[in-house]
Amino acid sequence: MDKCEEEERELVALARRVLPGGGFGNVAHETVIAAGRAGRVWDVSGKEYVDYLLGSGPMIVGHAHPEVVEAVCEQAAKGTTFFANNPHGIRLAAEITRAVACAEKVRFVSSGSEADLYAMRLARACKKRDKILKFEGGYHGMSDYGLMSLAPKRAGNFPAPIPDSAGIPASVGAEILVAPYNDLEAAHSLISAHRGELAGVIVEPVQRLIPPKPGFLEGLRRITRENDVLLIFDEVVTGFRLAYGGAQAYYNVIPDICTLGKAIGGGFPLAAVAGRAEIMAHFDKAAVAEDEFMTQIGTLSGNPVAAIAGLKTLEILRRPGAYEAIFRTGMALMEGLSETLKRRRVAAQVVGVAPMFDVVFSQREVTDYRSARGEEALQRRLNALLRERGVLKGESKYYIALAHTPEDVAATLDAFGSAIAALLEAAP
Numbered sequence: 479m480d481k482c483e484e485e486e487r488e489l490v491a492l493a494r495r496v497l498p499g500g501g502f503g504n505v506a507h508e509t510v511i512a513a514g515r516a517g518r519v520w521d522v523s524g525k526e527y528v529d530y531l532l533g534s535g536p537m538i539v540g541h542a543h544p545e546v547v548e549a550v551c552e553q554a555a556k557g558t559t560f561f562a563n564n565p566h567g568i569r570l571a572a573e574i575t576r577a578v579a580c581a582e583k584v585r586f587v588s589s590g591s592e593a594d595l596y597a598m599r600l601a602r603a604c605k606k607r608d609k610i611l612k613f614e615g616g617y618h619g620m621s622d623y624g625l626m627s628l629a630p631k632r633a634g635n636f637p638a639p640i641p642d643s644a645g646i647p648a649s650v651g652a653e654i655l656v657a658p659y660n661d662l663e664a665a666h667s668l669i670s671a672h673r674g675e676l677a678g679v680i681v682e683p684v685q686r687l688i689p690p691k692p693g694f695l696e697g698l699r700r701i702t703r704e705n706d707v708l709l710i711f712d713e714v715v716t717g718f719r720l721a722y723g724g725a726q727a728y729y730n731v732i733p734d735i736c737t738l739g740k741a742i743g744g745g746f747p748l749a750a751v752a753g754r755a756e757i758m759a760h761f762d763k764a765a766v767a768e769d770e771f772m773t774q775i776g777t778l779s780g781n782p783v784a785a786i787a788g789l790k791t792l793e794i795l796r797r798p799g800a801y802e803a804i805f806r807t808g809m810a811l812m813e814g815l816s817e818t819l820k821r822r823r824v825a826a827q828v829v830g831v832a833p834m835f836d837v838v839f840s841q842r843e844v845t846d847y848r849s850a851r852g853e854e855a856l857q858r859r860l861n862a863l864l865r866e867r868g869v870l871k872g873e874s875k876y877y878i879a880l881a882h883t884p885e886d887v888a889a890t891l892d893a894f895g896s897a898i899a900a901l902l903e904a905a906p
């Protein structure tokens with residue numbers, strides 16, 4: 479074993495001693511990543527990976543993009559946080575209002591979880607009603623309200639939520655209604671039956687990897703409007719990824735409120751709630767009555783390092799051809815993976831949209847959380863085989879970066895072919 483491998487082994491052992499479960503709670507703990515550049519990362523032992531984890535999405539232009547690094551270093555030398563307005567944060571908010579159709583005003587926070595928590599609270603403050611409707615399998619962060627029927631192990635009865643975590647007060651479940659994603663009829667009947675107590679509907683426009691059926695988002699928009707309920711798009715993943723204007727631009731459906739994260743922080747902790755001015759007024763003490771005001775403070779909110787990283791990332795994404803390149807890479811990979819699965823007669827399919835997708839080990843049509851649950855053990859095994867072959871990805875997603883090259887795609891398809899062969903050998 480060389481020195482670097484020994485160092486990685488020691489770090490994994492140290493992590494087991496000092497971190498619950500040996501990790502930060504995110505992905506596989508036996509890999510300790512030391513560096514990243516463009517579409518690749520390196521672990522402490524020096525092993526190189528084509529990286530589709532992309533920090534769980536923020537690194538959409540690639541790791542350590544020279545322009546982002548330069549801007550961040552320049553700001554870091556001038557101070558990293560002030561707890562006061564700063565030029566980069568103000569300019570980032572202005573850029574978001576230019577790009578995102580529903581965003582007339584922006585409130586920064588530090589994580590997508592916080593953004594979703596405040597977006598739901600904002601809907602409640604606005605409508606003076608308590609309930610929120612979400613879709614089974616939809617991810618809206620780690621708050622007590624977000625962790626309802628995100629990944630239920632058993633099929634519950636709609637609209638009763640199943641909490642995803644220990645420690646959530648039972649009373650929270652009473653304020654959340656759950657519907658099946660892509661089932662407009664079910665959503666319609668729940669929204670109209672509960673309109674007197676429902677403040678908002680929160681949805682991932684592309685739920686994890688599942689694209690909306692034609693008419694689903696448009697239908698939600700119409701039904702929420704007809705019932706005087708606010709529509710919240712959780713665009714933490716889709717914002718500046720499906721298109722510069724996010725999923726609301728891509729599908730041409732404009733919500734009342736959206737949340738943004740990942741891409742807008744350029745790899746630093748920054749997320750946002752955005753929406754129409756009269757809704758966002760609840761964050762402004764001077765604009766609403768005292769009992770309608772939403773206190774909201776965060777030590778690092780809008781900090782200048784994250785804001786300039788986000789601004790630079792958006793500047794790079796605005797350049798001609800950026801989204802075409804992301805979609806071209808994603809399509810090439812989706813097609814290549816599908817073709818291998820077909821050729822090897824694997825009972826699996828590629829699900830998603832070009833900037834984010836994965837293999838699901840099931841042949842059923844995937845339209846909601848229940849139909850998206852394939853053979854998860856096979857997926858975990860495939861991910862491990864890919865990791866051995868120099869491809870790093872999340873548990874259930876490939877994220878595409880602008881920095882991924884045709885060579886990255888070719889290396890991935892080679893690794894995928896070999897990983898599938900190994901998978902079939904073990905369980906033909």
Ligand SMILES: Cc1ncc(COP(=O)(O)O)c(C=O)c1O
Pocket residue numbers: 534588589590591592594617618619620682712713714715739740749
């Ligand atoms: C759709 C969606 N919403 C919210 C979040 C939470 O964001 P964060 O991890 O920044 O708290 C995530 C995280 O992956 C997400 O995918």
